[in-house]
Each structure stands twice: as structure tokens, then as C-alpha cells.
Amino acid sequence: MMQTNRRTWLQQIGIVTAGFSVAPFKALALPSVKHPTVTTTADQAIRLSSNENPYGPSPLAREAMARSIGSSNRYNWNTAEQLMAALAQKNQVTEDNILIAAGSTVILDLVVQSFAAQGGNFIVPHPSYTNWTKRAEQLGLEKRSIPLTPAKQLPLDAMLAAMNSATRMIYVCNPNNPTGTLCEHNALLSFIKTAAKKATVIVDEAYIDFTDQPSVSHLVAENKNLIVVRTFSKIYGLAGARTGYAIAHKDTISRISALQTWANGDVSVVSRAAALASLSDTGFVKQCYAQNIAVRKYTIEQLTRLGITCIPSHTNFIYFSLAGYKKDFFGVLKNNNIQGTFIYEADGQWTRITVGTLDEMQRFISVIQ
Ligand SMILES: Cc1ncc(COP(=O)(O)O)c(C=O)c1O
Structure with a gap:
């Protein structure tokens, strides 16, 4: 029963069959990050503020x-x-x-x-x-x-x-x-x-x-x-x-x-x-680990493409400098209902963003670019 549920869940989120739909991920042959249980707040804000795991809790x-x-x-x-x-x-x-x-x-x-x-x-x-x-x-x-x-x-x-x-x-x-x-x-x-x-x-x-x-x-x-x-x-x-x-x-x-x-x-x-x-639920942890690496890589590549300096990350969040960024970063996030954090260090205008799902990070990149 548990195994059946687990397989159903894996199929639902595309882990069994699908690959990423965007170019940088095809080469990695990693699973889709579509997930039926992505956590959003009641007002559907995208939460990239508290380093939560968007895929949890695990099925088990x-x-x-x-x-x-x-x-x-x-x-x-x-x-x-x-x-x-x-x-x-x-x-x-x-x-x-x-x-x-x-x-x-x-x-x-x-x-x-x-x-x-x-x-x-x-x-x-x-x-x-x-x-x-x-x-x-x-x-x-x-x-x-x-x-x-x-x-x-x-x-x-x-x-x-x-x-x-x-x-x-x-x-x-x-x-x-x-x-x-x-x-x-x-x-x-x-x-x-x-x-x-x-x-x-x-x-x-x-x-x-x-x-x-x-x-x-x-x-x-x-x-x-x-x-x-x-x-x-x-x-x-x-x-x-x-x-x-x-x-x-x-x-x-x-x-x-x-x-x-x-x-x-x-x-x-x-x-x-x-x-x-x-x-x-070691399978779930492994998937989250792999997803995080893939989506983090995507996000860092995109931020770098926008001329934003990122610190290499070993976590499910990214620290980056808004020093050369021309738009009102936090205003853009607010207008698009995305929750980010704040400036941690004034010198260099350093802020942090949580690595969400690929969909969430694509949305994040599309609104800030
Ligand atoms: C480094 C670190 N320690 C502890 C915590 C708090 O964790 P908990 O939810 O277990 O209180 C956080 C939460 O963001 C954290 O970043």
C-alpha cells in the first residue's frame, strides 16, 4: 500500500517519467519539479523568504x-x-x-x-x-x-x-x-x-x-x-x-x-x-537534495546572466549582491507577490533568496529581469 502510494506520488510529480522542460536542465536529466503539494500561503504568495522545503512534508x-x-x-x-x-x-x-x-x-x-x-x-x-x-x-x-x-x-x-x-x-x-x-x-x-x-x-x-x-x-x-x-x-x-x-x-x-x-x-x-x-523516507530526501542542486544552479546562472554577483551556495538559498541592480528589487517582489528577505549587509547590498521549485524560480527571474 505504502509503495503504491509512493509510486503514485512520484508519478504525479513527474519523477518517474519526466525531464525538465527548460534547456539548462535537459542535460542534467533530472526530474521535473512540478509538484501537487507546493506550499503557498493563502494569498498564493511565492515564499522565497524562510528557506522552507517547497516539496515537503514527505509522503511517508x-x-x-x-x-x-x-x-x-x-x-x-x-x-x-x-x-x-x-x-x-x-x-x-x-x-x-x-x-x-x-x-x-x-x-x-x-x-x-x-x-x-x-x-x-x-x-x-x-x-x-x-x-x-x-x-x-x-x-x-x-x-x-x-x-x-x-x-x-x-x-x-x-x-x-x-x-x-x-x-x-x-x-x-x-x-x-x-x-x-x-x-x-x-x-x-x-x-x-x-x-x-x-x-x-x-x-x-x-x-x-x-x-x-x-x-x-x-x-x-x-x-x-x-x-x-x-x-x-x-x-x-x-x-x-x-x-x-x-x-x-x-x-x-x-x-x-x-x-x-x-x-x-x-x-x-x-x-x-x-x-x-x-x-x-530517504528517497524523498535524495530527491529534495537533487532538486535543490538543479534549481539552485539554474537560479545562480540566471542571476549571473543578469550581472548579479552570487556567493556559491551549499544550501537551499542564495546570497547575492544588489549593488549593480538598477530596479527596485524589493518593490518588484512585492508587486509580484513574491516574498524575499531584506538587505543583510548595506556594503554591497547583499540579500538572500530561498531556492523554491523551478516554476517559482523561473517566475522570480522573469519578474526581476
Ligand atoms: C541556521 C538556522 N538554525 C535554526 C533555524 C530554526 O529552525 P527551527 O525551525 O528548527 O526552529 C533556522 C531557520 O531558518 C536556521 O536558518
Whole structure:
């Protein structure tokens, strides 16, 4: 039954039979990106703002969610245990190395809270994913922003140099949001080794599944000062289901989970079922990975054709400069009901766009050109 559904779905979206309808894609022989479940908002805006996966949730996740609705009257703790066991297995750690929460942002908040009483500072690259840092500042921690390198890489050496005895946390987003850049793996390993001697290193791997780089999670068994943060919001297509997790040393997990009244308990039964099923839907993840590469390539080629400088991306979004762009970029997006972001760096007028479906990106290119 499940296999039949899956095949039907693949046929519906054209993965079984079709090729791309536009020239640059024919050579790649990759599937069509037509999809019956493309996410749009009620007003049909094209959402290229939040790095969501336009193809998700996966077929198996949808089935699991539908099946689990009926058990929403129960706390059903065993699904939390099942999800933790599956995550432990996937990441080759043990269950006491895992903490699940309603999104990785909750994990970041917990880590911040765990340091609030001590005061001191924390180090973040700029620009990076810093939605969580306001809360840290409200709680009295001092934020130290370190600019990226000119190539928009994380400034690992400068971040190390900025650490002092009052540094509690140092945040690495790998790959980095909004720039899409990836740290060189060995450089990151050596950074973690050095930085973790002085403070807690948070490695946010929200987008690691879009790369072929391994996680750094294998280091947590030996390193109490490393917290790896992951999410189901990106390649698994479950942003609205709100499920994320931390991988850390068991003592570190105990320390941060002590801040939750019900550790591992704030993710709904339906979302846990979705996350669990998503882990086993490896075909869906592979398709999303391949689609993202193909549509990202198309978009970068088109932006480059328009004279727009793009930073090579390892993620499902692209960072580019509007410095030479003559039209009112954000006005054009607004008039065409396309949601983009904003200017992250005034110097160079850098902005970010999420890689949507091919249809969405063709529309995006057609309105901005
Ligand atoms: C780097 C990074 N970390 C974390 C998050 C938040 O993820 P979640 O939906 O799991 O809270 C995002 C969301 O865009 C992100 O870009």
C-alpha cells in the first residue's frame, strides 16, 4: 500500500517519467519539479523568504501524521523515545546524547538560558542566523559580532581571537545562513577543539543535509562543550511541524534538558510521527537534495546572466549582491507577490533568496529581469 502510494506520488510529480522542460536542465536529466503539494500561503504568495522545503512534508510523513491524529488524545511518550532512538542511530550516538524540542530555535533558547545566570559574552559571526540572540541579550549576555571574511566565509580565526575569559558560547552556523557558505571540515574540527577548551561551541547544522559534508556530532561523546543543533524544518520539509534536536554529551544534555519541565515533551504526537517517518523516507530526501542542486544552479546562472554577483551556495538559498541592480528589487517582489528577505549587509547590498521549485524560480527571474 505504502509503495503504491509512493509510486503514485512520484508519478504525479513527474519523477518517474519526466525531464525538465527548460534547456539548462535537459542535460542534467533530472526530474521535473512540478509538484501537487507546493506550499503557498493563502494569498498564493511565492515564499522565497524562510528557506522552507517547497516539496515537503514527505509522503511517508504525511501518512504517519494522518495515522497519528487519532492518538493525539494520549501523551504517548513512547513516540518520543522512538524518535530519540532513531535520531541516536542516525547520528551514531546514544539516546542520552539527544534532546528533542519544538524546533531548533527552542534548543538555542535553552542553551542561552543555561548561561544567563553567569553573565558574560557570546560570539556570533555576522551576518548569520541570529534570531535567537535577542533573547540572550535580554538575559544580560553581551553579543560580540565578528564580520565574515570578504568571501563571506565564517571568520573562524577572528572568532577564536575574540574569545576571552567571559565568553560563554561561540556560535557556528555551518553552512551559514544567509550566505550559504560551508566551513572547510578540518578547519572546523580544529576550531571546535580550540574553542571548546574555553566555552560552549554551538554548531548549527540546520542545512548540513544539503551538503556532502559530515556532521561534527561524532565529537560530542568526548567533548562536553560542544552542542550540535539540527532541525526537521529544512530538507525534511517540516518547518510548520516544529521539530528540532540537540546532539551533545550526556551531561550537557542533562544540564540543558533540566530547564524544560517535560524534557522531550513539547513536540506533538503528530509532529513526532512526521519526524520519525521522514527519517525513513530517504528517497524523498535524495530527491529534495537533487532538486535543490538543479534549481539552485539554474537560479545562480540566471542571476549571473543578469550581472548579479552570487556567493556559491551549499544550501537551499542564495546570497547575492544588489549593488549593480538598477530596479527596485524589493518593490518588484512585492508587486509580484513574491516574498524575499531584506538587505543583510548595506556594503554591497547583499540579500538572500530561498531556492523554491523551478516554476517559482523561473517566475522570480522573469519578474526581476
Ligand atoms: C541556521 C538556522 N538554525 C535554526 C533555524 C530554526 O529552525 P527551527 O525551525 O528548527 O526552529 C533556522 C531557520 O531558518 C536556521 O536558518
